[in-house]
Amino acid sequence: MISALKWIDTDCTDPYGNLATEKLLxxxxxxxxxxxxxxxxxxxxxxxxxxxxxxxxxxxxxxKDGGHLARRLSGGGAVYHDLGNLNFSFAVRKPDxxxxxxxxxxLRAAEKAGVTAERTGRNDxxxxxxxxxxxxxxxxxxxxxHHGTIMLDVDMDAMTGYxxxxxxxxxxxxxxxxxxxxxxxxxxxxxxxADRLKTAIIGAFGEVYGLPVCKLERNRLRETDxxxxxxxxSSEAWLFPPRIPFTAALENRYEWGSIRxxxxxxxxxVVQTDxxxxxxxxxxxxxxxDALRDCPYSGAELAERAAGATLSEEAAVTGRELxxxxxxxxxxxxxxxxx
Numbered sequence: 001m002i003s004a005l006k007w008i009d010t011d012c013t014d015p016y017g018n019l020a021t022e023k024l025l026x027x028x029x030x031x032x033x034x035x036x037x038x039x040x041x042x043x044x045x046x047x048x049x050x051x052x053x054x055x056x057x058x059x060x061x062x063x064k065d066g067g068h069l070a071r072r073l074s075g076g077g078a079v080y081h082d083l084g085n086l087n088f089s090f091a092v093r094k095p096d097x098x099x100x101x102x103x104x105x106x107l108r109a110a111e112k113a114g115v116t117a118e119r120t121g122r123n124d125x126x127x128x129x130x131x132x133x134x135x136x137x138x139x140x141x142x143x144x145x146h147h148g149t150i151m152l153d154v155d156m157d158a159m160t161g162y163x164x165x166x167x168x169x170x171x172x173x174x175x176x177x178x179x180x181x182x183x184x185x186x187x188x189x190x191x192x193x194a195d196r197l198k199t200a201i202i203g204a205f206g207e208v209y210g211l212p213v214c215k216l217e218r219n220r221l222r223e224t225d226x227x228x229x230x231x232x233x234s235s236e237a238w239l240f241p242p243r244i245p246f247t248a249a250l251e252n253r254y255e256w257g258s259i260r261x262x263x264x265x266x267x268x269x270v271v272q273t274d275x276x277x278x279x280x281x282x283x284x285x286x287x288x289x290d291a292l293r294d295c296p297y298s299g300a301e302l303a304e305r306a307a308g309a310t311l312s313e314e315a316a317v318t319g320r321e322l323x324x325x326x327x328x329x330x331x332x333x334x335x336x337x338x339x
Contacts, residue, residue: 002096003032005209007202008216013042013083015070020229023073024221026091026138026145034096035216036105036205037089038198041081043067045162048076048136049282050275053240055164062162071239074136074147075282076123076257078163084153084184086194088201090146097144099137101208106133106150108204113197114189123148123280130183137280152194153186244272248297250337254329256280256322261288261334265297281323284309288330299338303331 008025012018018039025035044067045057051071053059056078059069081087090102103119110117110127117127125133125148135148159182185192206213232238246262253259257279264272275289287309295305310327 001032002034002092002209002211004030005034005036005205005211005213006216007036007038007205007213008218009038009198013040014230015041015044015046015068015081016230016234017226018087019046019070019072019233020226021221022089022091022145022147023140023229023233024225025089025216026143027141028220029091029093029143031093032096033092034209035089035091036201036213037091038201039087039089040083040085040194041068041070041087042083043158044070044081045078046070046072046081047078048278049073049138050075050277050279050285051078052243052276055276057164058162067162069239070233072136072138072147073140073282074138074145075278075280075285076134076136077278079134079149080154080159080162081149082155082158083194084151084155084186086150086152086197088148088150092144094139094142094144097146099146102146103135105201105204105208106148108208109197109200110150110185112200112204113185113192115185115192125150127183127185127188131181132183132185138282150197151182151184152192152197153184156182156184244274246272246274248338250333252329252333254326256326256329259285259330259333261292261330263292263297268297270295270297270302279326281326284323284326288327297338299335302338303335306334307331 018041022037025037029035045062047053047056053069057069062069106125107117115127117125120126123135124131132151133148137146202213244264247265248263251260257277259277262274263270270292273289273292275285277285279285288306291305291309292302295302307327310324
């Protein structure tokens, strides 16, 4: 049970330092504690853990413009950050993880700022049918992180210029472009600012949980640890992991996201696999990828391996039912496409 609420913000706008801080806060969260971290990045495209950077972002143009490419620990799709965007992270131990309550903090804060909003779909917060906040989740060593964006006054031209959006994804949403699906809160509430929204979020944090909110001591994290993690998260090995040469590929889109399975087949056996996906349950995608290795190239056997991936871990932060459905859909894709 949550008994202590802590919050912390930062003036750092470097994505690697902020993602490193988020990871370390998540690993450091104590029993009964919920930590709220508020942060901003300058000109950054952040991709999901299982995505291919070259497919999601105009990497070279971003670099030419002095921007940054970052890969986060959670699943989900690519997002654009600039100083017109405010990011939030909730870090808790797994028994205290409550997605509905955490989302309610952001919704109540938006209401305090004059915006009526609701939670929709798998990971969106919307107002008037348009998205202003995308959310994602990860779990590590029994600790969970729920993080998301809040679009206040994001440069829409930069966002649409840097993000390379799948046509399939847009068609599945029934809209013509990225810009038509998202909205800056500044369009609705002219006097909203990042500082004003921070104050509203911290106030809503205490109201939703019914507890006092205290500022987190900055000495909880060591600067040397932040530098170490930041270096790892900005490394080429993390941002651009090697892709396998594949001889078989399957692709489809579902309610929970899109997936492309790539397999290197030698003889009648899968010797290497890769999964490119924007699914929120990033750990399941990696479990499926690992489960398919060294399996006979048979739709039935590959499907059985994929379906069994849900049994190897506890329910994910996205929920047990969604995890089972995701694995079943992947299994059906393999069963029906490989004969």
